[in-house]
Amino acid sequence: MNVIEALRWASSFLTEKNREPNAGEWLLGDVLDMRRSELLSSFERSLTSDEESRFVDYVQRHAEGIPVQYITGKEEFYGRTFKVTPEVLIPRPETEELVLAVLERMRKLFPEKEALRVVDIGTGSGIIAITLKLERSELSVTGVDIAEQSLVVARQNGESLNADVRWMQGDLLQPFLHTGERFDVIVSNPPYIPEADIETLDTVVKDHEPIRALVGGQDGYQFYKQMIDQLPEVVANRALIAFEIGYNQGDMVASLLNERFGTSIETEVLTDINKNERIVIGTIGS
Numbered sequence: 283m284n285v286i287e288a289l290r291w292a293s294s295f296l297t298e299k300n301r302e303p304n305a306g307e308w309l310l311g312d313v314l315d316m317r318r319s320e321l322l323s324s325f326e327r328s329l330t331s332d333e334e335s336r337f338v339d340y341v342q343r344h345a346e347g348i349p350v351q352y353i354t355g356k357e358e359f360y361g362r363t364f365k366v367t368p369e370v371l372i373p374r375p376e377t378e379e380l381v382l383a384v385l386e387r388m389r390k391l392f393p394e395k396e397a398l399r400v401v402d403i404g405t406g407s408g409i410i411a412i413t414l415k416l417e418r419s420e421l422s423v424t425g426v427d428i429a430e431q432s433l434v435v436a437r438q439n440g441e442s443l444n445a446d447v448r449w450m451q452g453d454l455l456q457p458f459l460h461t462g463e464r465f466d467v468i469v470s471n472p473p474y475i476p477e478a479d480i481e482t483l484d485t486v487v488k489d490h491e492p493i494r495a496l497v498g499g500q501d502g503y504q505f506y507k508q509m510i511d512q513l514p515e516v517v518a519n520r521a522l523i524a525f526e527i528g529y530n531q532g533d534m535v536a537s538l539l540n541e542r543f544g545t546s547i548e549t550e551v552l553t554d555i556n557k558n559e560r561i562v563i564g565t566i567g568s
């Protein structure tokens with residue numbers, strides 16, 4: 283089998299199984315350690331029998347519904363490659379927009395390059411915490427997750443990408459309550475899908491990604507409500523709060539922040555590249 287034959291076989295096999303036909307390109311790229319563009323210019327290259335059997339195994343596993351990223355064990359985020367396992371949410375491009383918004387707002391609110399204290403709640407594979415640290419090395423970044431299994435992956439990503447982040451296991455902002463520790467930037471992409479909506483998700487997501495990374499209680503707002511309740515005890519006098527949200531959760535999350543902080547906060551809802559509500563920003567002391 284050569285590259286073009288392998289891709290044609292994968293495309294028709296995956297189509298038959300109602301999966302994304304182009305997934306074969308990512309899987310073959312991983313087997314041959316080639317970027318997609320390289321792969322598409324190497325159509326005549328023959329696969330060794332070992333490469334061929336690995337590729338067939340990968341395609342069959344994806345046909346059974348296992349996400350490509352859990353098969354290859356990695357995903358790109360903000361131009362870097364992160365390790366992912368079934369213990370963590372697969373990084374989404376929408377979350378790159380959250381990171382971008384945080385970096386932009388940070389520049390406005392804190393024009394001096396300071397060692398700002400940043401916390402990422404529900405860090406998962408560590409993508410947000412690590413990317414912020416690598417983009418602004420002077421930041422002092424902490425990543426928190428309830429699940430030690432996620433933190434194992436986050437730590438490995440921190441080490442392989444050389445990002446010095448403090449990792450803590452804990453329930454939302456609980457580890458910092460009654461400690462006096464305060465943060466200048468609080469960022470979170472918490473689980474936000476309402477319990478009843480889980481059934482509507484694609485099986486590739488709901489049967490394979492961790493439920494604790496997806497479901498935000500009955501109404502989807504459980505984690506925003508808890509964090510916003512805890513926030514006054516951990517935010518600095520001047521602070522930036524940034525939450526990723528579901529496509530229709532902007533007004534509710536912004537009004538939870540407004541109720542909690544009154545006139546001392548300014549909130550805005552940002553839409554993503556697909557024009558869905560995606561981010562709520564709260565600025566305190568601007």
Ligand SMILES: C[S@@+](CC[C@H](N)C(=O)[O-])C[C@H]1O[C@@H](n2cnc3c(N)ncnc32)[C@H](O)[C@@H]1O
Nearest residue numbers: 371404405406427428453454471472473494495
């Ligand atoms: C939607 S995922 C986000 C993961 C990662 N930040 C990202 O953007 O890809 C939510 C994360 O919150 C974690 N989590 C769930 N409940 C939590 C809690 N009570 N306290 C801290 N983390 C929690 C989950 O383990 C999961 O890693």
